[in-house]
Amino acid sequence: MSTQGLLIVLSGPSxxxxxxxxxxxxxECPQIQYSISATTRxxxxxxxxxxSYFFTEKKQFESKIESNQFLEWAKVYDNYYGTPKDFVIKNLKKGKDVILEIDxxxxxxxxxxxxDGTFIFLLPPSLEELSNRINKRGTDSQEVIKKRLASAEGEISEMKNYNYAVLNDQVENAVEKIKAIIIAEKCKIDKIDVIKEDFKNDLPID
Known part of the structure; x- marks a missing residue:
């Protein structure tokens, strides 16, 4: 089977x-490597x-942006956050699956x-339930909550760009579905890079 790990991108609305x-x-799957972000805070x-993070000087971070060393990055208020390419690629080449939890x-x-990543969109059971979850946090004003919900509707419309959608009705169910997705991805023909080599003498010749 393929020795290259999978990059699993898990995203969805707040x-x-x-x-x-x-x-x-x-x-449940400690063999999966969580992607560690870089930050200037x-x-x-x-x-x-x-x-926790790769703590980076602001000038160094900006230099890495210029040289395209991040899979993604963003500036939040006065601080940068980003996913270092080298960390992800190094682990994938070791055969480790890497998960990136991101917006x-x-x-x-x-x-x-x-x-070539595996993109999974995590859905709440409904917008009503999403509203309940955000309200239960108790950290945002009603104005902020309204903005988050309006933003969530726009984010859900981006689901078409993902490979899979998983409904998070129960955490256990969502986890089982993601585990199944990982298994299915590893069984894809384009991921199995040794079959032709191992079985080439047994394969029919066109």
Whole structure:
């Protein structure tokens, strides 16, 4: 079978449960490597270099943007965040599957830079349930919540650009579907790079 790992991109609207599902998936599949982001913000208490983030000087980050060293990047307020290409590619070449939990805009950049990735869109059961989840957080004003919900509708319309859609009605169900997707991806003909070599003498000649 293919020795190249899969790049799994998990995205969806805010409140769909990306972080919860990703955490549950990694708990069940510890062999999957979570993609570590680079950032220019200062480390918070308990955060570790190379584990929580790759903490990077602003000038160095901007230099890496210029030399196209990120699969995706964004500037949030005064800080940059991005997914380093070298970290992802290094792990994929080792045969590790790498999962990237990201928003829709970031996924667009990844699709452009790495179209061979497996793109999974995580859906909430309904917009009503999405609203309930965001409200339960208790961290946003009603005005912000309205903006998030309006944004979510636009993000859901981007689902057509993904390979798969997974309904997050129950975390356990969503995780099982993602595990099945990974298995299916690894069985695709274009992912099986040794069949022709191993069986070439047994294959019929046209």
């Amino acid at each position: 409140g769909a449960g990306k972080g919860t599902v990703c955490k549950a998936l990694l708990k 200062e480390p918070r208490t308990g955060e570790k270099e190379g584990k 829709v805009n970031g996924a667009k950049q990844v699709l452009k830079n790495f179209p």
